[in-house]
Amino acid sequence: MPPALTYPGVYIQEIPSPVHTIAAVPTAVAAFVGRALRGPVNTPVRIHSFADFQRTFGSLWAMSELGYAVQQFFLNGGADAFVIRVYGSPLDLSNFNSNPPEIDLPALIGTLRIAPNSPGAWFSGVGLTVDYNTRVVSGSKVPGEFNLTFTLTEADPISGAKTITTENFANVSVNAGSPNYIVSALQNNSKFILTAGAIPAQPPNPSPPGNPYTFTGQGGPAIDGSFLTELDLTLPSLLASKQGIYALEDAEIFTLLVIPPHSPNEGVPLDLDPVIWSEALAYIRNQNRRAMLLIDPPSKWTTKDKALTDLTASLPPPSVVRDPDTVMYFPWIYFSDPLLKGQPRAFAPSAAMAGVMSTIDSRRGVWKAPAGQEATIAGVQALVYNLTDAEIGDLNPLALNCIRLLPIIGTVVWGARTLDGADAQASEWKYLPVRRTALFIEESLYRGTQWVVFEPNDEPLWSQIRLNVGSFMRSLFRQGAFQGATPQEAYFVKCDSDTTTQFDIDSGVVNILVGFAPLKPAEFVVIKISQIAGNIPT
Numbered sequence: 001m002p003p004a005l006t007y008p009g010v011y012i013q014e015i016p017s018p019v020h021t022i023a024a025v026p027t028a029v030a031a032f033v034g035r036a037l038r039g040p041v042n043t044p045v046r047i048h049s050f051a052d053f054q055r056t057f058g059s060l061w062a063m064s065e066l067g068y069a070v071q072q073f074f075l076n077g078g079a080d081a082f083v084i085r086v087y088g089s090p091l092d093l094s095n096f097n098s099n100p101p102e103i104d105l106p107a108l109i110g111t112l113r114i115a116p117n118s119p120g121a122w123f124s125g126v127g128l129t130v131d132y133n134t135r136v137v138s139g140s141k142v143p144g145e146f147n148l149t150f151t152l153t154e155a156d157p158i159s160g161a162k163t164i165t166t167e168n169f170a171n172v173s174v175n176a177g178s179p180n181y182i183v184s185a186l187q188n189n190s191k192f193i194l195t196a197g198a199i200p201a202q203p204p205n206p207s208p209p210g211n212p213y214t215f216t217g218q219g220g221p222a223i224d225g226s227f228l229t230e231l232d233l234t235l236p237s238l239l240a241s242k243q244g245i246y247a248l249e250d251a252e253i254f255t256l257l258v259i260p261p262h263s264p265n266e267g268v269p270l271d272l273d274p275v276i277w278s279e280a281l282a283y284i285r286n287q288n289r290r291a292m293l294l295i296d297p298p299s300k301w302t303t304k305d306k307a308l309t310d311l312t313a314s315l316p317p318p319s320v321v322r323d324p325d326t327v328m329y330f331p332w333i334y335f336s337d338p339l340l341k342g343q344p345r346a347f348a349p350s351a352a353m354a355g356v357m358s359t360i361d362s363r364r365g366v367w368k369a370p371a372g373q374e375a376t377i378a379g380v381q382a383l384v385y386n387l388t389d390a391e392i393g394d395l396n397p398l399a400l401n402c403i404r405l406l407p408i409i410g411t412v413v414w415g416a417r418t419l420d421g422a423d424a425q426a427s428e429w430k431y432l433p434v435r436r437t438a439l440f441i442e443e444s445l446y447r448g449t450q451w452v453v454f455e456p457n458d459e460p461l462w463s464q465i466r467l468n469v470g471s472f473m474r475s476l477f478r479q480g481a482f483q484g485a486t487p488q489e490a491y492f493v494k495c496d497s498d499t500t501t502q503f504d505i506d507s508g509v510v511n512i513l514v515g516f517a518p519l520k521p522a523e524f525v526v527i528k529i530s531q532i533a534g535n536i537p538t
Helices: 050-057 066-075 121-125 182-189 244-250 274-286 304-311 350-363 389-398 432-448 459-478 502-506
Strands: 030-034 045-047 081-085 102-104 111-116 126-131 145-155 162-173 193-195 213-216 256-258 292-295 326-330 333-337 343-347 372-376 380-383 401-406 410-414 491-494 513-516
Touching: 030 066, 030 244, 030 350, 045 050, 050 066, 050 081, 066 081, 066 333, 066 343, 066 350, 081 244, 121 126, 121 145, 162 182, 182 193, 244 274, 256 350, 274 292, 292 350, 292 432, 304 389, 326 350, 350 372, 380 401, 380 410, 389 401, 432 459, 432 513, 459 491, 459 513
Parallel strands: 030 081, 030 256, 256 292, 292 326, 326 401
Antiparallel strands: 045 081, 102 111, 111 193, 126 145, 126 213, 145 162, 333 343, 333 380, 372 410, 401 410, 491 513
């Protein structure tokens, strides 16, 4: 509203700008779902390094590929990820601490009841120490205060190496009115321990014992969960309770979904049930998550011929979910296994490939194919099968992206197609960078146009939309995201009476039409050579 003009003079009025900046969303946030030794269950935890994973979920575990997958992601350039721990067991998670151990401490604090904050046998490695070397106030110690130290010792079952994590709580109190009340201190600050009951009132005039009191954990649930199945990971009924992959409903954004296979130590086939891939894709689509699902090839594909036979069969394997939002790489890769004293072991390639995508995105942009000599895979000991040019020529038209070994350069990715990119499909989403660029633009515009909701639906709004969306698309054009020498050749933004009719306006709808000319990778490089005629006159 303009100010009331009551006196002769100059009036200043600030006019809000019509520009609403559209921020580019991240393109390489990976989501990993699997088993871990400890940590919150069915809760997405954001991490930025493998050290973050270790602090929250424990170290590598021979019974799960999750830790290895996260390690390979960050080893290959990953920088941002969500991890969801799924506890594959009939154990009722809501009651796993229903019978917490009661620790009879010296008279000063009576009985302390503690419980693990996540299920698993890891709690047997917890040690507790109480001492009374507390602060002195006005010449004497504060009644009811003590020091509490938790020590978690995790021993690798194969190498025997031990990892020790310590939590210290100094000058905590048994008095509920104290700002250092032990119950609140543990609930708010401990990564491992919860108090599970009130502490009895302090006895009158206690005498602190002279020596520290030590307790060794008595174990949480005796098992660490079983191998994961559809019932734990992707069953659609889990969506309502946000369990399994559906815990990603609480994740702000992810763009790459990785579900590691079973561990060879679990005593079951390595490959996940194919229905898991179908249901994971359905979740991505139905919930509009705009992410790519990285599907691992069957472990039985140990040669090119085995892969080719399955891919060309009249009924291809159900794990090959041909969709623009799915991608697969072949073959499996040998990485060193720290739990086997560095000996190489075959791993599924998806986690490492998620890291390679993150690297290429940060260097060149999501519109650059994560393939070629620049797309090297770090830490590779060997490949399960070494592919030749001719063999890659058999698999590439079937949309199976290949990993190969090049002399001097190393192990590189040699394919950039979605699983919908087989030549026979003739899909417009044949190439992975084209599809990922589209998903990136869709998510950025979806988030950047929320301000439009409930605005007056007429030309002033449409012009603002054209300005804001056009500015975002122009910034991508300047970064080299599109074909074309001019913005007019590279993209268009249309929002006017042609896209939004009077019927749309009456229905409360505004339509925005955005088009772009994608960059497609130079998959085949043809060099033509001929001899010249020399000095022969023509």
